[in-house]
Amino acid sequence: MRYNFKDFDFVKASKGFFIFSVVLTLLGIVSLGIFGLNYGIDFKSGSSVDVKLSKPVDKAKVEQFIDSENLGKYTVTTSSERISIRFENVLNEPQQAKLESDFKSEFDDKASFEINIVDVEIAREQEINALYGILIASVGIIIYIAIRFEWRFAVAAVVSLLHDAFVVITLFSLFRLEVNLPFIVAILTIIGYSINDTVVIFDRIRENLRFAKIKSGEDLVGIVNNSVSQTMTRSINTVLTVAFAAICLFIFGSESIKMFSLAMILGLISGAYSSIFIASPLWLVLRKRAKPKKNVKVQSAP
Structure with a gap:
């Protein structure tokens, strides 16, 4: 043209x-x-939780669930097969294990988790x-x-x-x-x-x-x-x-x-x-x- x-x-x-x-x-x-x-988490400390789902879940219910976990401030983005949760706090191993266990029992027992942590340095x-x-x-x-x-x-x-x-x-x-x-x-x-x-x-x-x-x-x-x-x-x-x-x-x-x-x-x-x-x-x-x-x-x- x-x-x-x-x-x-x-x-x-x-x-x-x-x-x-x-x-x-x-x-x-x-x-x-x-x-x-x-x-984002790449440039500040915090934890990134990526969840691959086997079935769709409701974003509002996921947010209510995370609120009940008392893990601090967070943001949630969802798609049909994946949920990404960004926590401003660094989650320790017991918190990570509890979050994964509770999520699977609440929403999807076949969900797979990938958790990445970025510290301040x-x-x-x-x-x-x-x-x-x-x-x-x-x-x-x-x-x-x-x-x-x-x-x-x-x-x-x-x-x-x-x-x-x-x-x-x-x-x-x-x-x-x-x-x-x-x-x-x-x-x-x-x-x-x-x-x-x-x-x-x-x-x-x-x-x-x-x-x-x-x-x-x-x-x-x-x-x-x-x-x-x-x-x-x-x-x-x-x-x-x-x-x-x-x-x-x-x-x-x-x-x-x-x-x-x-x-x-x-x-x-x-x-x-x-x-x-x-x-x-x-x-x-x-x-x-x-x-x-x-x-x-x-x-x-x-």
């Missing part, structure tokens, strides 16, 4: 999107400062490793883009991908969605897709620069607009294809990958948006501020 964006002024439109991104970033900072993130280590992963990925991208293109492209690309990651984190903070290890995988995947779209546009800008005669800032604006319009069809088709798969995972997938799928959907939209309206116009701003090269006159030897 092809789209016609030849006459659209992406650079002019990006001014409004810059303001929108700044407002969204400030909103995210405020949200993280006040509410923080809703960490492991949770902190997981969080630090996740931050290291994002940081190392960003540094590697800076080095790659700087070598292949130039430092202005590298700066614009990293600002764009960090913007994408922060947009998803902001939305998860605002709507109190659970952050777990699959969420971190989604963030790293989003960074990969975002930089892929951005590099395609940057590569076209570089190719167009080779054959262009730059006499003013308007010439650069024209190159950016032409480059984005020439790659727009590819960007939209790529995002739609991957987004369709992510939406199917979100609708039909298991409870354990729903947050991963949702993060992917949000990140794909943000990645396409930032590659077009953030990365390329930001490179243009940096390029316009560059000092023009002075013509050097070479004198012939006497």
Whole structure:
């Protein structure tokens, strides 16, 4: 499918999107400062109980049963064949054994239990490793883009991908969605897709620069607009294809990958948006501020 964006002024439109991104970033900072993130068991201490059922059970009755066990705060998610219970407290072995025995006698004697425990130290280590992963990925991208293109492209690309990651984190903070290890995988995947779209546009800008005669800032604006319009069809088709798969995972997938799928959907939209309206116009701003090269006159030897 092809789209016609030849006459659209992406650079002019990006001014409004810059303001929108700044407002969204400030909103995210405020949200993280006040509410923080809703960490799942992967990033805080507690116990995760996954029960595979041989017959359906009612969620309300399960919650009443867990309340009677007096095991502290918890959340329950159910499907036709599985129940996932997340306790904020770490359950000791007698509590685990009693919970399993009571559940089987109450609901399903053929149910199978899988209980995982995360203590405080492991949770902190997981969080630090996740931050290291994002940081190392960003540094590697800076080095790659700087070598292949130039430092202005590298700066614009990293600002764009960090913007994408922060947009998803902001939305998860605002709507109190659970952050777990699959969420971190989604963030790293989003960074990969975002930089892929951005590099395609940057590569076209570089190719167009080779054959262009730059006499003013308007010439650069024209190159950016032409480059984005020439790659727009590819960007939209790529995002739609991957987004369709992510939406199917979100609708039909298991409870354990729903947050991963949702993060992917949000990140794909943000990645396409930032590659077009953030990365390329930001490179243009940096390029316009560059000092023009002075013509050097070479004198012939006497």
